[in-house]
């Protein structure tokens with residue numbers, strides 16, 4: 001009997017449906033007589049608010065928990081900006097889903113050996129000698145901090161509680177160290193915080209220090225203030241090579257900044273996980289939600305010009321982390337590299353190709 005993987009597909013808003021269509025085409029190309037993908041497509045974000053009154057329904061959250069993996073594209077847009085925000089707004093649908101799945105670590109790779117950065121030599125706004133050899137992965141805490149703390153939102157005052165518990169910091173620190181250990185020799189862990197100002201950062205630094213010293217003494221740990229990390233990323237990004245561990249807010253910011261190395265966010269995928277596949281403490285394979293780093297890019301939606309590469313590389317990450325299909329993950333990454341090298345690129349990379357054309361070219365190159 002064929003092995004069947006249940007995949008929840010969440011295209012969302014803006015360019016989401018366009019880039020998701022290409023990713024699904026790539027996924028389908030990997031069906032064989034021995035392997036099937038059972039796809040269930042659902043609403044999330046603004047389109048879900050319009051159809052159901054909720055940014056994500058309980059059924060969709062349950063479907064995520066019942067799936068082998070979730071492919072998510074993007075949510076939000078000006079249509080909903082002045083209606084509802086926070087957990088009830090379009091972006092809140094994604095936040096609620098991250099929380100429901102407890103996918104506490106968001107891995108956002110940016111490597112000059114990956115297809116995303118290999119094209120940077122021609123398109124990046126950076127000088128080639130500055131970005132040559134850049135190789136890091138941001139491990140962003142994904143379920144806590146300012147995103148999920150108590151909120152006050154009044155006419156003339158607003159507050160977001162930016163709190164972390166020891167346990168929340170410990171688990172993401174462990175996962176970042178495990179990512180570091182996947183490399184030989186192990187990568188350093190570079191932990192970002194604002195311990196010079198924020199109480200939550202001081203706890204962050206203490207817990208990271210203790211966890212690394214007691215459980216991962218073989219992994220080098222560096223603390224870097226988050227604001228200066230931003231400067232370093234813009235001046236000497238290679239010196240951040242390794243695992244960049246950051247809380248929810250700093251991780252969000254530094255991973256968007258990584259897009260500047262490639263010159264576009266349209267090529268950076270990410271994996272949100274509640275553990276690595278080799279984690280023995282998990283009863284099942286980890287939950288995985290695969291989402292590009294970019295958003296719904298409303299100004300370019302509906303024109304067949306959005307770059308589908310980030311979403312397609314999410315399929316590769318899903319193969320790697322959720323479906324035990326490493327060889328297939330590499331085939332997707334190789335095909336993307338080949339197509340970008342051939343010059344078939346969307347306008348954000350200076351090309352003239354359409355979303356569909358790039359998707360088709362990647363399938364032909366598999």
Ligand SMILES: NC(=O)c1ccc[n+]([C@@H]2O[C@H](COP(=O)([O-])OP(=O)(O)OC[C@H]3O[C@@H](n4cnc5c(N)ncnc54)[C@H](O)[C@@H]3O)[C@@H](O)[C@H]2O)c1
Nearest residue numbers: 074075076077091265266294295296297298300306307348
């Ligand atoms: N994960 C998500 O769903 C997510 C992430 C970020 C922003 N958003 C939402 O998206 C909306 C727009 O936000 P924003 O403009 O700050 O960020 P954005 O990532 O949507 O766009 C930033 C810039 O990158 C470009 N861009 C992004 N993805 C691209 C792609 N695949 N191909 C080509 N160009 C691409 C856009 O045109 C824009 O110039 C907002 O409603 C925001 O809340 C959603």
Ligand SMILES: CC(C)[C@H](C(=O)O)[C@@H](O)C(=O)O
Nearest residue numbers: 076091092094095252293295
């Ligand atoms: C849309 C928004 C909730 C989201 C975040 O801030 O986490 C996005 O910016 C991201 O980086 O995935």
Ligand SMILES: [Mg+2]
Nearest residue numbers: 252253256293
């Ligand atoms: Mg972001």
